[in-house]
Amino acid sequence: MWAALFDFMQQFNRSGIAAWEAFGVAYLYGNAALCAGRAGHLGESLAAARSAAHPWCGMRNMASLIGSGVMDRYPSLRIGTLEAGHSWLPFWMARIDEHAETIKAALPTLRQKPSEYVLSGRYFQSIEIPEGEKLTDSVIDLLGEDALMYASDYPHGESRFPKSVRTVMGWTMSPASRRKPLWENAVRLYARVGLS
Secondary structure, eight states: OHHHHHHHHHHHHHHHHHHHHHHOEEEEEOOHHHHTOOTTGGGOOHHHHHHHHHHHHHHHHHHHHHHTTHHHHSTTOEEEEESSOSTTHHHHHHHHHHHHHHTGGGSOOOSSOHHHHHTTTSEEEEOOGGGHHHHHHHHHHHHOSSSEEOOOOTTSTTOOTTHHHHHHHTSOOOHHHHHIIIIIHHHHHTGGGOOO
């Protein structure tokens, strides 16, 4: 089974380059089965596996894609990490910057530090509502307003939709700092849709 999945992913990765060139967007999404293992592994529950899976997958996928030099090879590529949380982003940027320096031989030559790709206006991370207003404000304070974007998580079971819109609109962000994460950043990620 794993060999078949690996073959499929290799084919997808080869064909995915054409999709990146055509649409200019790569979406990174965590998968509980692939990233955190099955529930029951090491005695953990389904809740523990799902809680860990999406952030861990988002972190690994983002570091792998940026660390592979893809953003240098495809300078108009935009990347969105979705449904993986967002409050880990500042610490992860610092960590992958450190490793890009200390184990430089493990990576291709990158034109920038990994964190600079994240802050370049080409990387986007969906806001996870359970992480709340304080953590979201902290990430915006540390990174600025250009990377985060609202996502309702609809139609997943853990989604708070339609209350998610009301919840986020109730956060005490200034109108100026609200516009990018709640509208403009998604418009930039999904540029081919034609919104403005």
